[in-house]
Amino acid sequence: MGSLERGATRTANRSGAQQNVATFCLRLRSNSFSGRSEAIRAGIRSLAAENKSAEGLSGVMKAVLLLVHEEKMEKSASNLSHEFEDVVSTHVHSNLKRGKCLEIFVLAGGAERIRGLFKAAKASKKMEYARLVVIP
Secondary structure, eight states: OHHHHHHOOTTOOOOOHHHHHHHHHHHHHHOOOOSSHHHHHHHHHHHHHHHHHHTTOSEEEEEEEEEEGGGGGGHHHHHHHHTTTEEEEEEEEEEEEETTEEEEEEEEEEHHHHHHHOOOOOHOOTTEEEEEEEEE
């Protein structure tokens, strides 16, 4: 058994960060990465491309923002919806499995405000996942 598999099999009773590392190691093989460094570089490239895409937005636009969070953090998503109500056209909440929730925001308005909402969601430690999809 290699070091990646050994590290990934000891997942019981770990902190959130340790669990994330274990999950990361398990997924390395399924995504054909030769090692952790290659996967981390790919993740950094993806994050940089996402940030560059969000920074390049201007004018009036439409987009969809997807957020995933723990059920107990629902108020944080609601607060974002209220804080940016000028660009939120529709806000849909859905309960997922294992105490997780999905928030879908349909957005329309100034790119600066939409970018602000996206940045606020990403900066919140209460959101596990944030993805902005720009509608061309």
